[in-house]
Amino acid sequence: DAGITQSPRHKVTETGTPVTLRCHQTENHRYMYWYRQDPGHGLRLIHYSYGVKDTDKGEVSDGYSVSRSKTEDFLLTLESATSSQTSVYFCAISESEEGSPLHFGNGTRLTVT
Amino acid sequence: KNEVEQSPQNLTAQEGEFITINCSYSVGISALHWLQQHPGGGIVSLFMLSSGKKKHGRLIATINIQEKHSSLHITASHPRDSAVYICALEMDSNYQLIWGAGTKQIIKP
Numbered sequence: 001d002a003g004i005t006q007s008p009r010h011k012v013t014e015t016g017t018p019v020t021l022r023c024h025q026t027e028n029h030r031y032m033y034w035y036r037q038d039p040g041h042g043l044r045l046i047h048y049s050y051g052v053k054d055t056d057k058g059e060v061s062d063g064y065s066v067s068r069s070k071t072e073d074f075l076l077t078l079e080s081a082t083s084s085q086t087s088v089y090f091c092a093i094s095e096s097e098e099g100s101p102l103h104f105g106n107g108t109r110l111t112v113t
Numbered sequence: 114k115n116e117v118e119q120s121p122q123n124l125t126a127q128e129g130e131f132i133t134i135n136c137s138y139s140v141g142i143s144a145l146h147w148l149q150q151h152p153g154g155g156i157v158s159l160f161m162l163s164s165g166k167k168k169h170g171r172l173i174a175t176i177n178i179q180e181k182h183s184s185l186h187i188t189a190s191h192p193r194d195s196a197v198y199i200c201a202l203e204m205d206s207n208y209q210l211i212w213g214a215g216t217k218q219i220i221k222p
Contacts, residue, residue: 042199042212090156102146102201102210104156 003027006091006105014113019078021108023091025071029103031094032074034058034066036087037107043090049074081112116140117202119213126220132187134216136200139181144203146210147174147185151196159185159198190220 003026013019023032034046045058047066055066063085067075078085091105117138126132136145147159160167160174162183167174171190176183187194195218202211 042214043201043210044212045210088154092156101158101161102148103158104148106155109154 004091004093004103004105006089006108008108009106010109012111012113013081015082016080019081019110019112021076021078021089021091021110023074023076023093023105025074025093027093027095027103028071029093029095030071032068033092033094033102034064034074034076035090035092036060036085037090038087046076046089078110081110083112086110086112115214116211117200117213119200119216121216122214124216124218126190126218128191128220128222130190130220132190132194132218132220134185134198134200134218136183136185136213137181138183138202138211140202140204140211142202142204145176145183146201146203147183148199148201149196150199150215156199161203192220192222195219 005024007022031050033048035043036046037043044060046060046064047055047058049055049068052068052071055068065077089108092102094102120135144161144163146161149157149159162174162176171188173186185198197215197217199215200213
């Protein structure tokens with residue numbers, strides 16, 4: 001299995017607080033992604049990164065920011081958490097741009113009360 | 114019209130049966146992924162296909178680029194194969210994936 005670790009695995013937080021989720025990889029893969037999974041929507045891309053300090057927005061980026069200061073870490077920050085951001089968040093990595101298998105982390109279940 | 118359609122949405126079968134899940138799409142792609150999500154939530158990448166056929170253990174995935182169709186087959190199904198199976202399209206010029214709605218599969222002993 002690809003070495004991807006998401007932390008925390010579970011978090012409960014209050015509306016209006018900032019939250020940071022971490023994705024750490026040991027595979028030295030260039031591409032990293034943050035998805036959220038919600039019933040009826042499948043997986044939706046929040047942000048992705050194609051290298052250190054190179055990031056771009058995905059389909060549902062509003063209310064989220066990311067940072068990638070080194071290859072192995074991709075951080076997702078909810079600037080001011082809202083109840084609509086209650087979801088399961090998955091990090092994924094891939095080696096190259098096209099045609100590489102995606103490897104997923106185990107997910108972070110976030111509840112915003 | 115959805116760009117990717119999976120069928121069936123739900124599938125219940127007896128242990129030992131041969132299972133087929135289908136994925137049809139309407140856009141140009143560079144690759145198609147089959148993924149498995151277990152009830153605990155973890156997602157595992159099963160196959161990445163750009164042409165032909167791949168096999169891994171009891172799992173076989175095929176893709177027909179001309180017909181814009183892919184199938185995932187499970188031979189000798191087992192209760193531990195109970196999961197949601199998702200196909201996802203990788204576009205030609207884009208980092209984003211287009212996800213199917215998933216097929217929820219239950220294999221009964």
